[in-house]
Amino acid sequence: MGQTFAEQILGQKVGRAVRPGELVVVEPDVAMGHDSLSPSIIRIVQEQMGAARVHDPAQIVLVLDHVAPASTVGVANNQNIVRRFAAEQGIRLFEVGRGICHQVLVEEQVARPGMVVVGSDSHSTSYGAVGAFGSGMGSTDIALVWATGKTWLRVPETLRVMAHGRFRPGVTAKDFALKLGRVLTIAGATYMAVEYHGLDWLALDGRQTIASMAVELGAKAGIFPPDGEVAARFDVPDWLFVDPEARYARTVAINLDELEPQVALPHAVDNVVDVSAVAGTKVDVVFLGTCTNGRYEDMRAAADVLKGRPLAPGLRMLVTPASRQELQKAIADDTLSTLLASGVTLTTPGCGACMGRHQGTLGEGEVCLSTGNRNFKGRMGDPTSQIYLASPAVAAATAVTGVITDPREL
Amino acid sequence: MPRIWKFGADVDTDQIVPGRYAPYMLKEGQDVKEYAFIEARPDFAREAQPGDVIVAGANFGCGSSREYAPDALRRRQIGAIIAPSFARIFFRNAINLGIPLFESAEMPDLVGDGEAVEVDVVNGRLITATTTYQLPPLPDFAADVIRAGGIVRYVRENGRFPGE
Numbered sequence: 001m002g003q004t005f006a007e008q009i010l011g012q013k014v015g016r017a018v019r020p021g022e023l024v025v026v027e028p029d030v031a032m033g034h035d036s037l038s039p040s041i042i043r044i045v046q047e048q049m050g051a052a053r054v055h056d057p058a059q060i061v062l063v064l065d066h067v068a069p070a071s072t073v074g075v076a077n078n079q080n081i082v083r084r085f086a087a088e089q090g091i092r093l094f095e096v097g098r099g100i101c102h103q104v105l106v107e108e109q110v111a112r113p114g115m116v117v118v119g120s121d122s123h124s125t126s127y128g129a130v131g132a133f134g135s136g137m138g139s140t141d142i143a144l145v146w147a148t149g150k151t152w153l154r155v156p157e158t159l160r161v162m163a164h165g166r167f168r169p170g171v172t173a174k175d176f177a178l179k180l181g182r183v184l185t186i187a188g189a190t191y192m193a194v195e196y197h198g199l200d201w202l203a204l205d206g207r208q209t210i211a212s213m214a215v216e217l218g219a220k221a222g223i224f225p226p227d228g229e230v231a232a233r234f235d236v237p238d239w240l241f242v243d244p245e246a247r248y249a250r251t252v253a254i255n256l257d258e259l260e261p262q263v264a265l266p267h268a269v270d271n272v273v274d275v276s277a278v279a280g281t282k283v284d285v286v287f288l289g290t291c292t293n294g295r296y297e298d299m300r301a302a303a304d305v306l307k308g309r310p311l312a313p314g315l316r317m318l319v320t321p322a323s324r325q326e327l328q329k330a331i332a333d334d335t336l337s338t339l340l341a342s343g344v345t346l347t348t349p350g351c352g353a354c355m356g357r358h359q360g361t362l363g364e365g366e367v368c369l370s371t372g373n374r375n376f377k378g379r380m381g382d383p384t385s386q387i388y389l390a391s392p393a394v395a396a397a398t399a400v401t402g403v404i405t406d407p408r409e410l
Numbered sequence: 411m412p413r414i415w416k417f418g419a420d421v422d423t424d425q426i427v428p429g430r431y432a433p434y435m436l437k438e439g440q441d442v443k444e445y446a447f448i449e450a451r452p453d454f455a456r457e458a459q460p461g462d463v464i465v466a467g468a469n470f471g472c473g474s475s476r477e478y479a480p481d482a483l484r485r486r487q488i489g490a491i492i493a494p495s496f497a498r499i500f501f502r503n504a505i506n507l508g509i510p511l512f513e514s515a516e517m518p519d520l521v522g523d524g525e526a527v528e529v530d531v532v533n534g535r536l537i538t539a540t541t542t543y544q545l546p547p548l549p550d551f552a553a554d555v556i557r558a559g560g561i562v563r564y565v566r567e568n569g570r571f572p573g574e
Contacts, residue, residue, distance in 0.1 A: 023551060023573025036434050040477070048562045067434070078434050122475040122499055138477030138503035140561055144571075152551075152571040186420055187469035191498050218472065220498055268420065355429035355474075376424035376473055383428075383449040 002245025004158040005223040006193035009114055009133040012239060020157040020249070029132075030110055031059055031145040032119035034101050036066035036355075037138075039078045041120060042085050044143035054089050055149035061110055062086050062093040063101035065350040070096075071358040099323025099349045102126035102212060102291040106204070107325055113226040114237040118142065118151060123291050123373065125214035129207035130234055131226030133193075136215060156193040156220045157249035159184075163198035165257035170408040172301065173206030174293055174371065174391035176254065177213040178262035182272035183252060190218030192249065197242070200227045205297045212292045213373050216269040261406055264389035267377040275394055275406045285368040286399040287360060287380075288344075288392055289320030289352045293371035296321075296329035298392040303330075303338040305396035305407055311343040312402030317395075318360045319344045320352030342399070356380040362387075369398050412461035412489060415454055416523035419467030423500065425450035426471065426479035433478050442478050443485035460487035463529050463536065465517050468493060471500025480504040489529040492517045492536070492545065505552045508560035512536075512545040531556075 003011065011018045013026040033041050045051050054060060062082055070076035079096070086093035094104050102123055105111040113131035118124060120142045127134025137151070145151050161180065167173075194214050199207070207224045214222020226236040261275040288294070288302055299319065311317055319339055321327035327349055330336040340346065345360075347353075353360030354372045362368055362381030368388070370380070375387035388404065397407035429435075431445035447454040464470075464483070470493040471479065480503045483491070490510040504511050510531045521527065521538060528537045534545040547553060551572035558564040565571060 025571045025574040036432060037475075037477070039434060044562065049566070072435070074437055075434060120475060122473065124475075136475040136499055138475050138480075138499060138506065140477060140506040141502060144561065144565060148565065148571075150571060150574075152573050186472055187495065187497070190469065190495060215499075218469065218497055357429055357432075357435060361430075374422075374424070374473060376422040378428050378449050379424045381430075 002243040002247060004193065004246045004248065005131070005195055005240065006133055006156050006158055006221060008240055009116060010153060010155055012114065013116055018155045020155050022155050023152055024155060025150050025152050026116055027149050028059065028118045028145055028151060029115040030061055030105070030117040031142055032061045032063065032101055032105060032117065032124065033142055034066050034121055035064040035068060035079050035082055037120040038062060038082045040139040041143045041146065042081060044140055045147050049143065049147040051147040054091070054146045057090040059149060060091045060146055061105060062091055063098070063104055064094065064096045065100050066355065067357050068096040068350040069348060097324060097348050097350070099325070100291045100294065100351055103295065103322040103326065106130055106208065107323060109234065113230065113234050114240045118145060122215045123212045125219060125222045126208055126212040126291055128211040128214060128221055128223035129204060130230050131224060131236065131240060133221050133223065135221050156191055158193045158195055159189050160195050160197060160248040160251040162251060162253045163196065164253060164255050167256050167259065170393055171259050171261055172391045172393060173202065173209040175259055175262045176256065177210045178264055178272045178389065179254060179259060181216055181264065181270040182262065183254070184217050186216060186268060186270040187218045189214070192219055194219045194222040196222070196224050200225065202228065204229045205295045209292050216373060261391060261394050263394065263404065264375055266375055266386040266388065269374060269389065275404065278404050279406055281404040282367060283315065283369045283398050283402060283404060284366045285360065285362065286315065286317040286395050287353050287368055287370040287372065288317065288395050289322065290354045290372035291322060292373040293392050294320055294322030294326065296326045296335065298371060299330045299339060300335050301392040302396035303335045305393055305410065306342040306400065307338050309342060309400045311399050315399060315402045317344040317399045318347060318353060320347045320359065321349040323349050353380055369395055369404060371395050411526040412459060412463065412528060414521050414523060414525045414527050415458065415462060415464050417464065417466035420469045420472055421466055422473035423471055423476050423479040424473055427476065427482050432476065441485065442482045446482040446486055458486055458488070461489040463489050463527050464491045465521055466491070466493040467518055468495045470496050472497035475499045477503045480507055480509055484509050490531060494518065505555050506561040508556050510556055511548060514545055517543065
């Protein structure tokens, strides 16, 4: 019987064919923790599980990215708890400034095709960009993996997305990700895995953008076939392939030839319209960054729009690279210098302003256009602030005019 | 007498506990339970009592994986959360913490905000002044974990995971 990627990967883990709905206990290849939740995970491992040592330090990766560098004494002390734990247990830790966990694990090839990668972060669906089963979990689940090596999973049904055609100029992977929210809604793939087909030509960065936002559909995982750039850069196990006999719970087709730049309106990720419907809305802050759109290609897309143009009077633009490597790429050509010449503020690689904790928290009534993945009320700061989500190209065009702008009309 | 707190659909974890009130961000002596719905529903943050029941629309708990959102409700000793559906990570987190969840499509239409209520978790019953409602049972593994008082106790007592 045919198998989806989720069934292939989980089946490989348990050594037999699995079917949607059954519970399996697996040993994840990677269990990632970041600075925001690792102090609580460590406490559960040590105090509740009574485990002096983790099950397998090689299974664990720690990344300091959420409030990095520390903004308060409390955060600094918590990060030191994580550093001490990593040193004592022999766990690999990526320091402040290295980048966002989901970007770093792909760059370092810690996450690879066919793996099960769980993380203490909902955007762990990102690892589906490299053909891994990536899924977010809470502190207790991750603590159990660290202490026992294992976790339980319900084998998900799979929703297949079939893309047809190609993006037109000015339209990007982010618009596709937002369009999926518009079509499927914020709960449209709850408990399911999503597979993305018809995108073998799409580069890795675009796949990361789309897979990161699988969770915004409620999905447990969002998995790309390990083809194209991924097949060229990663080893792909021979048992992981597009099975024509695989059975999908639902198939949704998206025609890229007709796709317009998309914008998610406050305060819901699935409250999405074509950019034309919201063009002209005044914006105070533009934020370019996050695991969804903080990579070199995103900064490059913004630089192409901003080249030779200053930011609109009274508007701030924050640029937070997804990783140090991505920042270095932007320095190696004229991307970063172009952005800086326009007047952007560059911050440390990491999660930045996405959760409203530092490096650009929004004040009362402020309007932000973000390249991130969530626009829930109060997420980036004061509950009266508003967040619009869009692509880097829309973000840069908006930064030039001060109002939401279609980059094709600039 | 405990009461019902009603919420709409798609309540996200940023509403339950904004990231700015994460335990990671709090000072010594502050407890995340004081910040449950601090901005989305400040009267809940002030007044919710042990045994109170949350009845919400579909997809409760969507968004971030932050376990401190359900944990704030657990520390508040919320008696149960009833919704037509739960977001996946919240569902796991709540079960792992031993918070009784019930998936019911009908209850949001049948009870009102502020209504006095008692919940009988063992028998899956919601009791108002006029009516006793039978709640749909959770899958066996989830009920077993909640009965054990959470996944850590379950694993320590049974020496295995549910489904193993």
